[in-house]
Amino acid sequence: MDKGKEIGLIGLGKMGRNLGQNMMRNGYRIIVQNRSKEPVEELASRGAGKAYTIRELVEKLEPRRIVWVMLTAGEPTENAIRELSELLSGGDIVIDGSNSNYKDSARMYELLKSKGIKLVDAGCSGGPSGALNGMSTMVGGDADAVEEVEQLFRDVSVKDGYLFCGPAGSGHFVKMVHNAIEYGMMQSIAEGLELMENGPYNNLDLPAICDLWDNGSVIRGYLIELASRALKKDRHLDGIMPFVPDTGEGRWSVQAAIDHDVPFSVITQSLFERFSSRSQRRFGNRMLSALRHEFGGHDVKKPGE
16 A cells, blocks of 8 residues: 555544554554544644544545544444445445444444445554554454555554454454453452562562563563553552443453353453452552553543542
8 A cells, every 4th residue: 555645534532643643654644533623733733634524534535545433432433434434435445443342343344345335443452652653453354455454554553563363343353352361461460469569578569579570570561561660650559549440342252252152261250350349449459440541541540539
């Protein structure tokens, strides 16, 4: 795909705004649209074209359009795709970069296919930092459609961070399972750190221990790094309520495991722990909430809120 190709980008939240900058840095011309004007104006000041409605965005793009939707999964994304289905032409491509349920992705694929429009589902991991500097991108859809935009995915992803997973919905399915695994890993880190916080040795230096583990140990990795970062900001996490939301992927994965008779014990329990967190003030749950904030910029619930 020609790097000079113009891309329409709908949704300029934490991920979309950074993704737009990533695209421009990689030589793409973009037209951006968002419900509120401030992020549109911000990216326009950096060289993006601007549109204030989805219709205006479509009208400004040349035929054989490519529109990347980076909205909240569920109704916002589905509404945008349905509107695009009435505005785009045969051969145009819609990329759904949200954390959509893979079943919804497959359903939207069929809707667009009936009108000759191609849908590519892109599960994007790496949080706002990844959107800006290079994501891990899991993609599903028809092979010919994916081939048309494959260079775009490679450009906005880290080196070796793009994979064509298979048919429509498979990109979001793989991302769903990724997030479910993340639930289990985060739960394990939170429980281990809680044992050290409340165990037989007083005043263990948890940030230093996390830094140690992140240098050569078997459990080194990004989540350990983020645990250290969170603890350095607030050693006992007193500024965070142990209220840990879930955004859907864990629930969908547990349901898929039930549907396909797959044992899913650890991840299912980690989901249930999130439910229980909403009525307990445990250190481990504050750690879970802090980790979500560090990697994804998710809001934390603070005392008194």
